Amino acid sequence: xxxxxxxxxxxxxxxGKPLEEKVCVIPGKTIFGNNFDLLNVTPGKLFKLVRGxxxxxxxxSYVLHFLNASxxxxxxAEDAEQLFLSQPLTTKGLMYDLLRPVLGDGLxxxxxxxxHLRRKMLTxxxxxxxxxxxxxxxxxxxxxxxxxxxxxxHDSVNISDVIEEFxxxxxCETALGVKLNDIDGESEYRAALHTVGTIHAKRxxxxxxxxxxxxxxxxxxxxNKHYIEVAHNFSSEIISxxxxxxxxxxxxxxxxxxxxxxxxxxxxxxxxYEEAQGLIDHQAICxxxxxxxxxxxxxxxxxxxxxxxxLGQYPDVQERCYQEIASLTDFENLTVxxxxxxxxxxxxxxxxxxxxxxxxxxGRQCTKETVLNGLIxxxxxxxxxxxxxxxxxxxxxxxxxxxxxERFLAENTCNMHPFAFVPFSAGSRNCIGQxxxxxxxxxxxxxxxxxxxxxxxxxxxxxxxxxxxxxxxKQKLFVKLEPRIT
Ligand code: HEM
Numbered sequence: 377x378x379x380x381x382x383x384x385x386x387x388x389x390x391x392g393k394p395l396e397e398k399v400c401v402i403p404g405k406t407i408f409g410n411n412f413d414l415l416n417v418t419p420g421k422l423f424k425l426v427r428g429x430x431x432x433x434x435x436x437s438y439v440l441h442f443l444n445a446s447x448x449x450x451x452x453a454e455d456a457e458q459l460f461l462s463q464p465l466t467t468k469g470l471m472y473d474l475l476r477p478v479l480g481d482g483l484x485x486x487x488x489x490x491x492h493l494r495r496k497m498l499t500x501x502x503x504x505x506x507x508x509x510x511x512x513x514x515x516x517x518x519x520x521x522x523x524x525x526x527x528x529x530h531d532s533v534n535i536s537d538v539i540e541e542f543x544x545x546x547x548c549e550t551a552l553g554v555k556l557n558d559i560d561g562e563s564e565y566r567a568a569l570h571t572v573g574t575i576h577a578k579r580x581x582x583x584x585x586x587x588x589x590x591x592x593x594x595x596x597x598x599x600n601k602h603y604i605e606v607a608h609n610f611s612s613e614i615i616s617x618x619x620x621x622x623x624x625x626x627x628x629x630x631x632x633x634x635x636x637x638x639x640x641x642x643x644x645x646x647x648x649y650e651e652a653q654g655l656i657d658h659q660a661i662c663x664x665x666x667x668x669x670x671x672x673x674x675x676x677x678x679x680x681x682x683x684x685x686x687l688g689q690y691p692d693v694q695e696r697c698y699q700e701i702a703s704l705t706d707f708e709n710l711t712v713x714x715x716x717x718x719x720x721x722x723x724x725x726x727x728x729x730x731x732x733x734x735x736x737x738x739g740r741q742c743t744k745e746t747v748l749n750g751l752i753x754x755x756x757x758x759x760x761x762x763x764x765x766x767x768x769x770x771x772x773x774x775x776x777x778x779x780x781x782e783r784f785l786a787e788n789t790c791n792m793h794p795f796a797f798v799p800f801s802a803g804s805r806n807c808i809g810q811x812x813x814x815x816x817x818x819x820x821x822x823x824x825x826x827x828x829x830x831x832x833x834x835x836x837x838x839x840x841x842x843x844x845x846x847x848x849x850k851q852k853l854f855v856k857l858e859p860r861i862t
Contacts, residue, residue, distance in 0.1 A: 379409055379441045379446070380409045381407050381440035381445065381692040382404070382408055382409025382410070382442065383411060383443055383444060383758070384409065384441050384442060384443065384444050384445050384446050385445075385446065385754035385755075386441075386446065386754070386791070387439055387446045387448060387500055387677065387751050387752065387753055387757060388398075388751070388752045389750060389751060389752070389753065390747060390751065390752055391750070392518060395439065395751075397449070398430070398749070398750055398751060399433075399436055399437050399438055399439050399751070400433030400436045400437070400439070401435070401438070401439050402429050402432065402439065402440050403440050404440075404441065408440055408442050409440070409442060409582070410440040410447075411439030411441075411442055411443055412553070413425070413440075414581070414582065414583050415582070415583075416582075417433050417547050417581050417582070417798070418578075418842075419577040419578060419580075419581050419842035419843040419844060420840050420841070420842045420843075420844040420849065420850055421581070422842075423581075423586040423736075423841050423842050423843040424613070425739075426449075426843065427764070427785045428763070429449070430580075430762055430765040433451065433543070433803055434862035435451065435452055435769060436451070436452070437449055437450045437451050437455045437749070438451065438571055442583065442758075443583070444510075444589045444756070445470065445756050445757060445797030446753070446754070446758070447756050447757070447758045447759075447760055448748075448751065448753060448757060448758070448759045448760070449759075449762060450692070450759065450762060450766070451765040451766065451769075451817060452765070452766060452769055452771070453766050453772060453793045453795040453798075454793075454795075455749050455798040456761060456795045456798065457794070457795045458748055458749055459740065459748060459749075459759065459803075460795055460798070460801070460802040460803035461803055462803075464743070464744075465740050465742070465746065465759070466487055466488075466491070466740070466803075466804060466805050467488075467740060467741055467743050468484070468485055468739060468740060468741070469739025469741045469758045469759065469760070470485065470739070470758055471580060471585070471739050471758075471828045472484075472485055472739065472743060474576055474579055474580060474586065475576060475845070477600075477601075477604055478572055478576075478604050478607070478666065478670065479594070479663065479667045479670060480659070480662065480663035480666065480667075481663055482663035482664045482666060483498060483530065483664060483667050483668075483808065483852065484665070484667050484670075484671060491831045492634075494660075497646065497647070497655075497656075497662070497810070498643060498647075499651055499808065500501070500646065501551075501642055501643040501646045502808055502809065502811065502812055504712070505682065506642060507712055507811060507812060507815060508711075508712050509573065509642075509814075510546075510550045510642075510740065510812060510815065511711070511712050511715070511777065511815060511819065513546060513549050513712075513818055514546060514550075514782050514815060514816045515707060515823075517545050517546050517549070517819075517820075518707075518820045518822070518823035519707070519708075519821045519823065520542075520545075521538060521539075521542045521820060521823065521824075521854070522823055522824070522827055523721035524538050524541075525538065525824070525827075525828070525857065530584055530856065530857045530859070531573060531644075531856055531858060532584070532833050532857065533833075533854060533855055533857055534852055534853070534854055534856045535681050535684055535853050535854065535855055536681065536741070536852055536853055539677045539680050539681050539684075539820075540566065540570075540673070540674075540677045540821060541566065541696060542677070543672075543673045543674075543677035543680065544555070544556060544562075544566055544669075544673045544677075545568075546549055546567075546616075546672075547668065547672035547673050548669065548818050549641055549668060550642055550643075550737050550812070551643040551644060551668045551672060552596070552616055552618065552642070552643070552644045552665065552669075553618060553642050553644055554617070554618065559610075559613075559614065559643075561606075561610055564606055564610075564808075565607060565610040567606045568603040568604075568606040568610075569607055569669070569670065569673065569674070571599070571603045572600065572603050572604060572607065573674060573844060573845060573846070573848075574727070574844075575596045575599065575600045575603070575609075575634075575678045576844065576845060577842060577844035577845070577848060578596070579595060579596075579842055580592060580843060580844075581681050581843060590826070596635055598728045599769045601672070601677075601721070606778075607669075608666065608856060610798065611662060611665045611666055611669060612662060614665070615644070615658070615662060615665060616663055618644055618645075618648065619651075620654075622645060622648045623652075626699060631773065634770060634789050636792075636795070643664070643665075643668060643747045644661070646664060647660075647664055647665075649774035649830075650659070664768070666710065668809075669809075671809065672809055672813075674734070674736040674845070674846045675809075675813065675846055676734070676736060676775075676813045676816055676817055678732070678734040678846050678847055678848075679725065679728060679729055679732075679734050679813070679817055679821055680733075680821070681853050682728045682732040682836070682847075683724060683725060683728040683817065683821060684821075684824070684832070684835055684855055685728070685828060685832070685834060685835075685851075685853060685855065686724065686728055686779055686820075686836065687724070687830045688830040688831050688832035688833070688842050688855045689779070689832045689835060689836065690779060691722060693779070693781055694825065694829070695742070696720055697721050697724060697821070697825050698826075700718055700719075700720045700721060701718065701721070701826055704822070707822065707826065710819070710822070711797065712815060715815055715818045715819060716815075717785070718818060718822070719785070720781065720785075721818060721821060721822070722780035722784070723782065723783075723784035724781045724819070724821075725814060725821075726781070726784040726799075726818055727779055727780060727781040727783065727784060727798065730767040730773065730797060730799065731767070731768070731776075731777075731779060731836075732767075732836075732841075732847055733763045733764050733767060733847060734764055734799065734800070734805045734846050734847055735763060735801075735845070735846060736762070736764040736843075736846075736847050737760055737763060737764070737843075738758040738759065738760075738761045738763060738801055739758060739759060739760050739761065740758075740761070741756065741757065741758050742755055742756065742759070743755065756796070760803060761801075763798055763799060763801070764793070764847075766798060767796070767797060767798065767799065769796065772787055772792065772793050772796035772797075773796070776860060778782060779807050779836075784797075795808070800813075811818055814819075826860070827859065827860060828857040828858060828859055828860060829857070829858040829860060830855050830856070830857060831855065831856035831857075831858065832855065832856070833855050833856050834851060834852075834853045834855070836853045838851070839851060
């Protein structure tokens with residue numbers, strides 16, 4: 377039962393056949409399983425290694441053996457289906473523990489009863505009525521983004537900074553109800569989130585660093601602690617400010633709040649209302665706010681940056697988007713319906729997410745012995761779901777490395793496997809912010825495409841992709857912009 381030298385319990389086939397008949401077993405570099413395969417890798421090397429294993433296994437899911445745990449890697453839609461539909465397999469994997477000091481036990485990390493309650497509590501904050509009010513903020517921030525772009529050197533625009541600022545402003549103003557620019561320490565906060573993500577990616581690339589004591593002694597423990605504190609102090613200050621406003625404004629009229637909450641309450645107000653009812657405490661609010669800021673900012677900005685690179689590289693695609701947008705009314709008057717109706721632009725965003733998913737890998741762990749896809753996974757086995765490989769499977773997406781937004785037109789998706797396109801994950805632990813994200817990305821792209829022709833500077837084929845919570849690149853990203861004459 378044990379893979380002795382790797383010191384982990386083996387995964388077995390339900391029918392007793394050799395494991396290799398069901399999955400690919402990646403040979404380790406040493407007799408100690410795959411324990412030493414990851415030593416001294418950088419986030420860039422780790423990304424390449426993990427994708428290389430997926431290539432080696434030729435479309436089959438694969439297994440690795442690490443100290444104390446086997447790792448089942450799901451790389452295709454067929455194997456992902458059972459997992460996404462499984463209720464017991466909703467506990468997040470070991471890797472997420474590295475994020476716990478940052479996100480606490482918020483929606484992303486929590487499980488079972490706690491997750492259920494919080495998800496139920498927060499779902500109304502993403503209701504269609506609320507998205508309508510968010511749309512006004514997305515448009516306002518998109519216009520501010522254009523204003524920023526106007527003052528940059530158009531021959532080579534570094535899109536990372538402006539896009540990240542745009543995304544963070546949006547999530548702060550929508551979810552928390554405060555304008556980030558009005559608060560001191562905004563840029564330090566953004567830098568802190570970025571650094572915490574970078575340290576996490578580096579730590580995740582070295583299994584020895586998963587041990588707290590080793591991270592403490594030889595890793596970036598103090599730096600990490602410092603930046604987490606900066607981020608937490610910032611969000612905590614916002615929460616205190618909003619609590620004061622909330623209690624002054626609504627505290628005496630909970631019934632009124634109760635009726636409003638279903639129609640127009642953003643996330644933080646919803647949480648403050650639950651706090652006023654005694655259902656959650658300050659700590660819980662902090663965890664959720666930190667989770668939403670973290671999840672809501674890097675993910676959308678990553679997608680936007682790749683979408684701009686793609687639009688620059690494919691002038692025909694860009695022109696088709698422009699034609700679709702050209703018939704719309706003034707930008708300021710665009711409704712959620714108008715943006716939802718932009719079918720081709722929607723295909724561009726989907727194709728961008730398919731090729732460059734903002735969250736390329738997600739993880740689960742078995743809390744007890746579990747049967748999945750004809751395998752018996754021992755308790756504590758880890759499961760890594762390769763969102764990126766699932767969506768680059770040539771069975772479902774012919775010529776997977778070619779950017780073809782048309783594959784997402786309604787007439788081409790009728791027979792698509794339900795779990796072949798999963799940038800927002802799927803099943804009960806799917807992304808709560810997916811409609812929010814698409815709307816925000818569309819608003820920004822409409823504003824930019826209307827104002828500028830985009831030309832390539834950084835090309836996607838030259839990018840070195842890096843492992844991280846979100847997809848990262850070694851290089852900074854640049855495009856050239858040419859104002860459109862209207
Ligand atoms: C293009 C943008 C986005 C992408 C690709 C994306 C992707 C994902 C994925 C793959 C997951 C599952 C994570 C896992 O199982 O470990 C997830 C979960 C989550 N996302 Fe997003 N996300 C995006 C935008 C957003 C936004 C804008 C928000 C909030 C405003 C958000 C909030 C969350 C939260 C709270 C969860 C945890 C949900 C739960 O477990 O119940 N995301 N997202």
